[in-house]
Amino acid sequence: MMRLPLFEFRMPRTIDEAVLILDGEGPKAMPLAGGTDLLPNMKRRQQVPKTLMSLRYIEDLNRVRMEASASRLGACVTLADIAADPRFRNGLTALAQAASLVATPHIRNMATLGGNLCLDTRCNYYDQNYEWRKAIDFCLKKDGDTCWVAPGSLKCMAVSSTDTAPALIALGARVRLVSRLEEREVLLGELYNNDGLDYIKRKPNEILAEVLLDSLHGWKSTYWKLRRRGSFDFPVLSVAAAARFTESGVVEDARIVMGSAASRPLVALDAAKTLVGRPLNGESIAEAAVLAARIAKPLDNTDFDMSWRKRVTGEFVTCALRELRGDDVSGERLSYMRTHSH
Ligand SMILES: Cc1cc2nc3c(=O)[nH]c(=O)nc-3n(C[C@H](O)[C@H](O)[C@H](O)COP(=O)(O)OP(=O)(O)OC[C@H]3O[C@@H](n4cnc5c(N)ncnc54)[C@H](O)[C@@H]3O)c2cc1C
Ligand code: SF4
The missing domain is CATH 3.30.390.50 (CO dehydrogenase flavoprotein, C-terminal domain)
Structure with missing residues (x-):
C-alpha cells in the first residue's frame, strides 16, 4: 500500500489568510483543492510538500x-x-x-x-510509483537527469x-x-x-x-x-x-x-x-x-x-x-x- 508522506495541514477560511500562509511557507507549501491529483502524486513521491493548504473552506x-x-x-x-x-x-x-x-x-x-x-503534466515514465521510477534511475522531471522519451533532450516533454x-x-x-x-x-x-x-x-x-x-x-x-x-x-x-x-x-x-x-x-x-x-x-x-x-x-x-x-x-x-x-x-x-x- 502506498502511504502519504507526513505533512502539515492548514485550513484557511479566506483568500487573504490563504495567500499569507503561502507567502510565509514558501514553495514547500502547496494548495490542496479536491486532492484527486495531488494526493496520489504525494503517495508516489512525485510531489512532497511540507505543508498542504486546503482551499475547500474558502x-x-x-x-x-x-x-x-x-x-x-x-x-x-x-x-x-x-x-x-x-x-x-x-x-x-x-x-x-x-x-x-x-x-x-x-x-x-x-x-x-x-x-x-x-494539473501536473503526465508521462508514462513519470506516472509510476517511487520504486518503479527509482528502478530506471528516475527522470529529468523529478529526481533524475535523463529524459527516457528523448534521452538527448534537456527538456521534459510530459x-x-x-x-x-x-x-x-x-x-x-x-x-x-x-x-x-x-x-x-x-x-x-x-x-x-x-x-x-x-x-x-x-x-x-x-x-x-x-x-x-x-x-x-x-x-x-x-x-x-x-x-x-x-x-x-x-x-x-x-x-x-x-x-x-x-x-x-x-x-x-x-x-x-x-x-x-x-x-x-x-x-x-x-x-x-x-x-x-x-x-x-x-x-x-x-x-x-x-x-x-x-x-x-x-x-x-x-x-x-x-x-x-x-x-x-x-x-x-x-x-x-x-x-x-x-x-x-x-x-x-x-x-x-x-x-x-x-
Ligand atoms: C483515476 C483518475 C483519472 C483522472 N482522469 C482525468 C481526466 O480524464 N482528465 C483530467 O483533466 N484530469 C483527470 N484526473 C486528474 C484530476 O482528477 C483532475 O484533473 C482534477 O480536476 C484535479 O482537481 P483537484 O481539485 O482534485 O486538484 P488537486 O489534486 O487538489 O490539485 C492539483 C494541482 O493543482 C494545484 N491547485 C489546485 N487548486 C489550485 C488553485 N485554486 N490555485 C493554485 N493551485 C491549485 C495543487 O497544488 C496541485 O498542484 C484524473 C485523476 C485520477 C485519479
Ligand atoms: S523528463 Fe522525459 S521521461 Fe521524464 S516525464 Fe519528462 S518526458 Fe517523461
Whole structure:
C-alpha cells in the first residue's frame, strides 16, 4: 500500500489568510483543492510538500456568478457541478462537456476547476510509483537527469492532460491569480509553458482564484476527447472548438485548441483564421483540419500510437466543426468514446 508522506495541514477560511500562509511557507507549501491529483502524486513521491493548504473552506472560491455580460467561476467549483448546471450550455457547452468527461463521477464530485487547470503534466515514465521510477534511475522531471522519451533532450516533454483548459482557452477565458502583494489577470492561453517540468506560469505563492469569461452570446462550442476507455482515463488527445456565426452562417470569429498534443494546450491560430469570413463547408473544414493537425506533435509517452493520435487530430477538428455547423455527429462521437484497442 502506498502511504502519504507526513505533512502539515492548514485550513484557511479566506483568500487573504490563504495567500499569507503561502507567502510565509514558501514553495514547500502547496494548495490542496479536491486532492484527486495531488494526493496520489504525494503517495508516489512525485510531489512532497511540507505543508498542504486546503482551499475547500474558502467561500469565495466556491461561487459561480453568471451574468449576461460576463461570468466568474470560483476555482473550487467542482467539475460535477459544472457538468450538471444547465447554465453551462450554448456558448459554454465545451466547458460542460470537458468537465463531464474527466475521470469518473466519484472523482468529478471532488475535483475542482482550479485543480484541473493547475494539473501536473503526465508521462508514462513519470506516472509510476517511487520504486518503479527509482528502478530506471528516475527522470529529468523529478529526481533524475535523463529524459527516457528523448534521452538527448534537456527538456521534459510530459503532456498537458487537463480537459478543461483547452475548452476554456477556446472560450477566451482569463484567470485571476492572487498573491499576498498583488493580483493579476492572465489569458488562460498564456498561463502555460510548453515545458513538461515548468508547465505553468503560476508562481508558488499565487492562488488561482477565479476563471473569468466574457459574454459568449452568439457563440457555439464543443469538446472532443480521445482516451482508451469511455470513462476514467485521462485524455491522450482532445480538440475544443468555438465559433461565432452571422445569421447567414458565415464564421465571424473562431478558436480551435488541441489538448494532450504537447506540454501545453496548443492554439491552432491558422486553422481558426482560415474559417473566418467563410461558411463551415467541406472545403473550409478540410483546410482547418489539415492546418490544426500540422502543429499537433503527439509524443510516444502516453497511450496509443503517436502517429494515429496525430491523424485523429484532423478527424476531431472535422467532427467538431461539423457539429458547430449543426450536423448530427453523435455516431462519430460515440465511436470514439467506445473502448479503443488500436
Ligand atoms: C483515476 C483518475 C483519472 C483522472 N482522469 C482525468 C481526466 O480524464 N482528465 C483530467 O483533466 N484530469 C483527470 N484526473 C486528474 C484530476 O482528477 C483532475 O484533473 C482534477 O480536476 C484535479 O482537481 P483537484 O481539485 O482534485 O486538484 P488537486 O489534486 O487538489 O490539485 C492539483 C494541482 O493543482 C494545484 N491547485 C489546485 N487548486 C489550485 C488553485 N485554486 N490555485 C493554485 N493551485 C491549485 C495543487 O497544488 C496541485 O498542484 C484524473 C485523476 C485520477 C485519479
Ligand atoms: S518526458 Fe522525459 S523528463 Fe519528462 S516525464 Fe517523461 S521521461 Fe521524464
